[in-house]
Amino acid sequence: MSDNGLFLTLEGIDGAGKSSHLDALEALFRAQGREVVRTREPGGTPLAETLRGLILEKPMDPLTESLLVFAARRDHIVQVIEPALVRGDVVLCDRFTDATFAYQGAGRGFDEAVLSTLEQWVQSEAGRATLLQPHITLWFDLAPEIAAQRLAGARVPDKFEAQPVEFFSRVAQGYAARAAADAKRFVRIDASQSRDQVWQQVETALVARGVLSGGVTR
Ligand SMILES: Nc1ncnc2c1ncn2[C@@H]1O[C@H](COP(=O)(O)OP(=O)(O)O)[C@@H](O)[C@H]1O
Ligand SMILES: Cc1cn([C@H]2C[C@H](O)[C@@H](COP(=O)(O)OP(=O)(O)O)O2)c(=O)[nH]c1=O
Secondary structure, eight states: OOOOSEEEEEEESTTSSOGGGHHHHHHHHHHTTOOEEEEESSOSSHHHHHHHHHHHHSOOOHHHHHHHHHHHHHHHIIIIIHHHHHHTOEEEEEOOHHHHIIIIIIITOOOHHHHHHHHHHHTOOTTOSSOOOOSEEEEEEOOHHHHHHHHTTTSOOOTTTTSOHHHHHHHHHHHHHHHHHTTTTEEEEETTSOHHHHHHHHHHHHHHTTSSOSSOOO
């Protein structure tokens, strides 16, 4: 399958600040003449959004949770992500499979070998030579204690956001391990800085990767 688009994902523990930059990122790509598909996981299609509601609200065992996450992902890939990449669009996706390794794998302690098998099944496509993976992943790295402070009172916590700080310490370690294993794809953003400084890091990284022109401002 040809793949002329740009698949850009944002990752990090809850409260790391990634969603705060999605509007500006979308606007920036559009200002540079790109079509943008803004989407999220779990979710991004009617079926996957239905699954998201279950995943975020219902208690379930880690295998059930992982299967639902990957079922939602499969529908999202087939219906939205692959077609957009073939059109040459920018796919701006709030979370993808790194979140599964971080939350279900490191956070919940679920078997990463099973997650890897599911990743292979779900992200393979007839005609695609390699596994579908993001081209660039912006990893918003923030200490769980600071993320918890930012989230306190900011919104009604869902099933994951209600987890204790120890859970997010494991999730953060999961992200660090994924980033170390695929250092070319990951861009670590120091999310402890001010919103403007975080944005500067994002912009600088994307210019350096050659996917945005230089000299842009928000
Ligand atoms: N750099 C920052 N410094 C301080 N607070 C921030 C920063 N970025 C975001 N926030 C605030 O932290 C909270 C979580 O941000 P959000 O973007 O929703 O995080 P995420 O999408 O990663 O869960 C929000 O209340 C947001 O206004
Ligand atoms: C994509 C994905 C998300 N999640 C979790 C992480 C988040 O806590 C939650 C939803 O992510 P997110 O959209 O960032 O939540 P919000 O809209 O509240 O900012 O789902 C997993 O556990 N596994 C996954 O594979």
